[in-house]
Amino acid sequence: MGKYIVKSLLQMIPVLFLISTIVFILVHVTGDPVALMLPETATEEDRAVLSNAMGLDKPLYIQFLVFLNNVLHGDFGRSFHYGQSALPLVLERLPASFELAVAAMVVATLLAVPLGIISAVKRNTFLDLFISGISVLGKAMPNFWTGIMLILLFSVMLGVFPVSGRGGIEHLVLPAITLGTAVMAQMTRLIRSSMLEILNQEYIRTARSKGLLERVVIFKHAFRNGLIPVVTIMSLQFTSLIGGTLITETVFSWPGLGQLLVTAVNTHDMAIVQAAVFIIAIIVIISNLVTDLVYRILDPRIKYS
Structure with a gap:
């Protein structure tokens, strides 16, 4: 029974990795996060500053690696609507x-x-x-x-x-x-x-x-x-x-x-x-x-x- 529990817990790792990958992809296919956060009156300079601050100006694979690293540390980013970290809110x-x-x-x-x-x-x-x-x-x-x-x-x-x-x-x-x-x-x-x-x-x-x-x-x-x-x-x-x-x-x-x-x-x-x-x-x-x-x-x- 103990071996089964340990095996099941280890199987969580690839499952959570797959889920994290799917979530990351869905976030990027739903639209440009910068465009969603900024008002229509925002300038290109405003978009560039926010994109740089969020790391969205980097290649996609770099963004994914950073995302996985943050997830391992329990960091899913900051909610711009509530103004605080997302995980504690959840x-x-x-x-x-x-x-x-x-x-x-x-x-x-x-x-x-x-x-x-x-x-x-x-x-x-x-x-x-x-x-x-x-x-x-x-x-x-x-x-x-x-x-x-x-x-x-x-x-x-x-x-x-x-x-x-x-x-x-x-x-x-x-x-x-x-x-x-x-x-x-x-x-x-x-x-x-x-x-x-x-x-x-x-x-x-x-x-x-x-x-x-x-x-x-x-x-x-x-x-x-x-x-x-x-x-x-x-x-x-x-x-x-x-x-x-x-x-x-x-x-x-x-x-x-x-x-x-x-x-x-x-x-x-x-x-x-x-x-x-x-x-x-x-x-x-x-x-x-x-x-x-x-x-x-x-x-x-x-x-x-």
Whole structure:
């Protein structure tokens, strides 16, 4: 297991190198950074001074080597919009996005697990069809629409929760439900299909023939063995929530990484974009590693060599 972890960590190096290369290329193909930063009234002398200050007057391969060297030292450049280093800004916003992602996953799990199990156990009944309909509806509704409807109902009409901002638990409820709804829908369908496959296995019939209580058969024998695909989708969804909550954070004015990225893209602040993409990539890699380790806990037959 230890060798596998070390090997996985070493594999991060070429992946991060590739991501850094892609980010560097994308920054340069989106347009001239100097032209994006300066106003239209800027003179050629102004452009030359800024280009020299940013090292953009050097050959492209030299710029790339300088960029890699700076990345190794945690320097992604200076945000011209905020007037400070990009990486500390990204790390400052990361806890807010992490908090929102965790809350959304809690909401999704608390809803998806019972709904998926009930849907599988009550297969082809009205209850199964009703839960399936809820899942399809939850997946079909855009996050921005769900968020706006929740704000209109619980904030404007009922006045139960705040409209926007980050503060206490009351500020977290509506954005967490907004994000958790779509994740819940996907998890519910996956849990249902996984449980249906396992409930038809021979060892489940054997457990029932021994006279075990139905809840013991469902949760101890069936559900645990069906968790591996669920853990996979939870890992994928969690990492997507960390970096993909742009719309929801904008709707609720949540000061997370998504809102920072939206501002950076709108202002062409490429230093922020580079730092955010790099950090999100690290989170995805670590999340995949943790998921592999959870597989081993759930199923001891899985071996890593």
